Every structure is written in C-alpha cells, then in structure tokens.
Amino acid sequence: MAVGKGPGAARRRGMAGFYRRMDRPVRRVLPRSLLGRMLLIVLIPLLVTQGISLELFYGNYLKVVSRRMSGSVSADIVLTLDLLKRYESPEDRAWIMNQVRARTQLDMDWEPGQHLSRTGSTHVLGPMDDDLADALNNSIGRPYHVDWIDDPQTVHIHIQMPDGVLDVRTPRKRLSVAPIWLFVAWAVGSTLLLFVIASLFMRNQIRAIRRLARAAELFGLGRDIGPICPEGAQEVRKAAVAFNRMQERIFRFVAQRTAVLAGVSHDLRTPLTRLRLSLAMIPPQGTIDAAQFHAEVTDMVADVAEMEGMIESYLSFARGEGAETPVAVDVGQMLDEVASAFRRAGGSILSVSVPQPVEAVLRPGAIRRVLDNLLQNARRHDARVALSAGRDERGVVICVDDDGPGIPRDRMESVFRPFESGQNGGTGLGLTIARDIVRAHGGDIALRQSRRGGLQVRIVLPA
Structure with a gap:
C-alpha cells in the first residue's frame, strides 16, 4: 500500500479537515485578549466543578435523604391508618389522633362523610414531591391529594377513607432537608468570588506583560525608555530582565559601532596625509634616481598596508561572529x-x-x-x-x-x-x-x- 493512502490516512485527513472547519467558529467565540482567555480558562473549570458537585449532591444525597424522610412520614400515616382501622370507636380514634400529634409531629383530623374533589400532588421543585407520592402509592393504596402550595410551612395530605377523609398536616421540614436554592446560591457565590479573586491576580500579571510589550514597542521605535522594573510572575520577571539585558547589549553594540566609525574616519587621515605628502614630494620625472624612488614607493606601500589593516580590522569587527x-x-x-x-x-x-x-x-x-x-x-x-x-x-x-x-x-x-x-x-x-x-x-x-x-x-x- 502506498504511503499516505489507506483507511488510516483517510481518517486522519478527515479529522484534520474537521478541526480546520471548527477552528474558525471557535476563534470567533473565544476572547482575543490574553486576560479574557486566562479568565475563561479559570471560569470554565470552576463552572464544571460546581456543576458536577451540584449534580452529585442533588442527584444522590438529597434524593436518598428525601426518600427516607418521605418513607418515614408515609410509615407514620400507615401506622395511624392501621390503628384507626382496628379501633373504630370515637374515643379510641380521638386518643390515637392525640398520640400521633404528640409523638410524630403529624397533625391529623378526621372528616367523616367527606370525599376528595381531586387527587394527585401539586408539584414543587425538588425530589421530595415525587418521593412522597411514590411512598404513599406503595404503602397506602388509597386515593390521596398532597398540597405543597397552600401553606409554606406545612404540607397537607388528604387521604380518602371508606367513611370519610383523613386530613394529615406535616411540617415541611420533615420532608425537606433545606431549600435547594441555598446550595445553588453557595455554589454560584463561591464561583463568582473565586473568579473575582482570580481576575484581580491575573490583571496584575497581564499588566506586567502589557508594560513589557509597550516597552518593546517603544524600544523598536528608537526611544530610550530605560530599564523596566521586573514585576509579576517569575516568568514575566525573567522576560523583563532579559529585555533589559537585550536593551543594554543593543545600546552598547550601537555605541561601539559609532565609536569605531568615528575612530576609522579619524585614524585613516594619518596614512592618507602621509600618502598625499609622499606624492607631493616626489621630484619631477628624470630628476629622481632609482633608489630614492624605491624608498618613496616602499613608504607609500607601507601606508597602504596600514590602511588595509585598519579597514580589515573594522570589517571584522562590523561583521561580528553572529x-x-x-x-x-x-x-x-x-x-x-x-x-x-x-x-x-x-x-x-x-x-x-x-x-x-x-x-x-x-x-x-x-x-x-x-x-x-x-x-x-x-x-x-x-x-x-x-x-x-x-x-x-x-x-x-x-x-x-x-x-x-x-x-x-x-x-x-x-x-x-x-x-x-x-x-x-x-x-x-x-x-x-x-x-x-x-x-x-x-x-x-x-x-x-x-x-x-x-x-x-x-x-x-x-x-
């Protein structure tokens, strides 16, 4: 099989194309600034963590506790119904009602000859309404109506009996651990608090990076801003120190090159002057002997060699070793x-x-x-x-x-x-x-x- 062909290569090309298609929409949504992206990196894990903890607590602990509390209320009602069925005299029923009211916090009234106009439950937020309905269905087996709305402190349970209606009023605290909004408010509040604290810290870090970027921009425009004060995280401090060192080396480099240029222009004048004088002092043709001419040429060659040495040294210095x-x-x-x-x-x-x-x-x-x-x-x-x-x-x-x-x-x-x-x-x-x-x-x-x-x-x- 040829390289780059086959199902594996086709799958990789398909994934690469998918990533390219998704890259542009994602970049449109993401903030462009470093501060915005860093805050998003902090906020998303916070929200996910709080959401997971909320689901775990709400989906497990509250449901288990709600089922047990609903089962407890239902068991007390069933026990009361069994006692009322066994002891049917008015005196016995009155005694049973008093004992239930004193020992189970359930306030019961017997309404003889009454009939329920509706059955079922008025639902509220939370698992306790469904848990209570399931417990009543499984344990009583009679028509009932649960009113969660009429009284904010009490839940009314009406049970249809053969000869009347049993009105049971139970405190809401026997069916609810705590309002779920308290836990939600705690989760949201802690998330916002941590997000604000992280924002303050990150703004300080970003401020140091912005100052470094501003200094680099001004330095690139040729403005001498002097060394910047290292601040922020360790990495940002190291970047600032490296920038200061780079700035110092560049200034030193420019100063050296400027000094060399000035020195070359000055020192080359000496051999050039000697050459000019030597040329001016050469006698007219026919009046100079060979030995004198050779000496004059030797001096001029030496001056040229000196100039070549200066220029070669400068070129070597200017080229550097980079x-x-x-x-x-x-x-x-x-x-x-x-x-x-x-x-x-x-x-x-x-x-x-x-x-x-x-x-x-x-x-x-x-x-x-x-x-x-x-x-x-x-x-x-x-x-x-x-x-x-x-x-x-x-x-x-x-x-x-x-x-x-x-x-x-x-x-x-x-x-x-x-x-x-x-x-x-x-x-x-x-x-x-x-x-x-x-x-x-x-x-x-x-x-x-x-x-x-x-x-x-x-x-x-x-x-």
Missing part, C-alpha cells in the same frame, strides 16, 4: 589547541591548566579568535602566557595570565574602547572585538593584575 552556530565545546581541549597554534607561531606558553573537565555552549571560532587576540597582545610585549579554565557560580571562567609589563589600573577599562590600545602596535580593535564577542555570548571580560607580574584577562561565559 553567523556561527553555538555548540557544546570542551574548553580544556580548545585551550590546548590554541596553545599549540601559538607555540607554532613563535609564542611562549608557560602552562595550560584545566583541573577538571569543563564544557560550555559557545561559538568555538569566535572564542578562539578572542584567545588569539589576547595571546598576540602578550607576544607583542614579549610576555609568556599561562592559560587556565574552571567553573564558579557565574559559569565558565577562562584566564589568560602573562608576565609582561601589564597595564595601569586607570587604563584597564579604557583600553576596550576602539583604537585606544593601538599605540603599541596593532590596530587598536583587538580588545574591542574580544569584548564584543564575549558579551555576544552573554558573558563578560575584565582585566586585572596578574600574580605573575603582568596582566590577567578574565573571561566569564555562561555555562
């Missing part, structure tokens, strides 16, 4: 590979220390580039380097220590600015690119004094 996919990386193995490559390039590695296996999800090419920039900076100052990695409460920590001249404390932050660290060789974008890559991973990079006498670069990456 296209690389983060993967799980063994940090110790990566440090060994970086150290081996640095040794082959002529650098000096003192040690690579990773006491225990360390794994992190990162962009390996980007982090290797960060480490290579740091190692090349140390090599430029003829320093030896020690690499180490470990974990702390913030995540994975990678340290690059050297024994070089170091950096003054008051410049440890400023060297991350574009072109700030280019006075001692290089383009001045290495540390800027390194911080940009590390922060793109959600981490941070900082400088401090090394125990080896030089500089320590501390990289913290989320685990």
Whole structure:
C-alpha cells in the first residue's frame, strides 16, 4: 500500500479537515485578549466543578435523604391508618389522633362523610414531591391529594377513607432537608468570588506583560525608555530582565559601532596625509634616481598596508561572529589547541591548566579568535602566557595570565574602547572585538593584575 493512502490516512485527513472547519467558529467565540482567555480558562473549570458537585449532591444525597424522610412520614400515616382501622370507636380514634400529634409531629383530623374533589400532588421543585407520592402509592393504596402550595410551612395530605377523609398536616421540614436554592446560591457565590479573586491576580500579571510589550514597542521605535522594573510572575520577571539585558547589549553594540566609525574616519587621515605628502614630494620625472624612488614607493606601500589593516580590522569587527552556530565545546581541549597554534607561531606558553573537565555552549571560532587576540597582545610585549579554565557560580571562567609589563589600573577599562590600545602596535580593535564577542555570548571580560607580574584577562561565559 502506498504511503499516505489507506483507511488510516483517510481518517486522519478527515479529522484534520474537521478541526480546520471548527477552528474558525471557535476563534470567533473565544476572547482575543490574553486576560479574557486566562479568565475563561479559570471560569470554565470552576463552572464544571460546581456543576458536577451540584449534580452529585442533588442527584444522590438529597434524593436518598428525601426518600427516607418521605418513607418515614408515609410509615407514620400507615401506622395511624392501621390503628384507626382496628379501633373504630370515637374515643379510641380521638386518643390515637392525640398520640400521633404528640409523638410524630403529624397533625391529623378526621372528616367523616367527606370525599376528595381531586387527587394527585401539586408539584414543587425538588425530589421530595415525587418521593412522597411514590411512598404513599406503595404503602397506602388509597386515593390521596398532597398540597405543597397552600401553606409554606406545612404540607397537607388528604387521604380518602371508606367513611370519610383523613386530613394529615406535616411540617415541611420533615420532608425537606433545606431549600435547594441555598446550595445553588453557595455554589454560584463561591464561583463568582473565586473568579473575582482570580481576575484581580491575573490583571496584575497581564499588566506586567502589557508594560513589557509597550516597552518593546517603544524600544523598536528608537526611544530610550530605560530599564523596566521586573514585576509579576517569575516568568514575566525573567522576560523583563532579559529585555533589559537585550536593551543594554543593543545600546552598547550601537555605541561601539559609532565609536569605531568615528575612530576609522579619524585614524585613516594619518596614512592618507602621509600618502598625499609622499606624492607631493616626489621630484619631477628624470630628476629622481632609482633608489630614492624605491624608498618613496616602499613608504607609500607601507601606508597602504596600514590602511588595509585598519579597514580589515573594522570589517571584522562590523561583521561580528553572529553567523556561527553555538555548540557544546570542551574548553580544556580548545585551550590546548590554541596553545599549540601559538607555540607554532613563535609564542611562549608557560602552562595550560584545566583541573577538571569543563564544557560550555559557545561559538568555538569566535572564542578562539578572542584567545588569539589576547595571546598576540602578550607576544607583542614579549610576555609568556599561562592559560587556565574552571567553573564558579557565574559559569565558565577562562584566564589568560602573562608576565609582561601589564597595564595601569586607570587604563584597564579604557583600553576596550576602539583604537585606544593601538599605540603599541596593532590596530587598536583587538580588545574591542574580544569584548564584543564575549558579551555576544552573554558573558563578560575584565582585566586585572596578574600574580605573575603582568596582566590577567578574565573571561566569564555562561555555562
């Protein structure tokens, strides 16, 4: 049988078509706002739960109790009829009526020679009218009429006897546990109370989500609204904190790009000026010897190479490393590979220390580039380097220590600015690119004094 054919596939297609047909009418009925849908999610289970409890209580407990109470009243009436049938004298009947009235709460009167004008029962809400009618039919077997309406406190039962009518008045409380509307009112009231409480709590949660959506909308329009205050449920707070971090990273990213553009436009003027001066100082053709011409060309080529290096560094910084996919990386193995490559390039590695296996999800090419920039900076100052990695409460920590001249404390932050660290060789974008890559991973990079006498670069990456 071909794939996608047969009764099973046809049934699935039929169900999918049914769901598609039902989806649009359901969406028309459902509220569109998140608050409305959350309240509907709360209200429907409440109504279903209260409905089930009402049915269980009303359909079982009340019916059982009603049958037993109706059977009790019917048994008292049957017992009274049996006594009246056995003792027919007026004195005995009067004594029986007094005893029944005193001991069973049934008020009975004998109406000799009377006949019922109607039979049956005037129905009321609840199972007790049917239960009482069934009990009278099963136990008495004579015509009767039950009046539930005439007196709100008493139920009148008229029983046709051969020589008259027996009028029985029983208190309603002997046939009814409690008005059913009390239970219904309690169920509805508790549902409304819980619904109102849930509405108040949910409005607070939705208010935090709306504030976050408003902040995101304003931020998308380019307005600096500042960090928003995290509030609401834990998930909403986490979303607000993540939004604040994202906003901070984007502002920092824009500021770095703006600073780099300003720095490139400024620093390119120097080699361009030298080129312009070199071209202006070249003597007319025929008045310059080959050696002088070669020296002038060499200087101009060096200026062009310097410009190419600046532009390439800026392009690398502008491109970033966002296209690389983060993967799980063994940090110790990566440090060994970086150290081996640095040794082959002529650098000096003192040690690579990773006491225990360390794994992190990162962009390996980007982090290797960060480490290579740091190692090349140390090599430029003829320093030896020690690499180490470990974990702390913030995540994975990678340290690059050297024994070089170091950096003054008051410049440890400023060297991350574009072109700030280019006075001692290089383009001045290495540390800027390194911080940009590390922060793109959600981490941070900082400088401090090394125990080896030089500089320590501390990289913290989320685990």
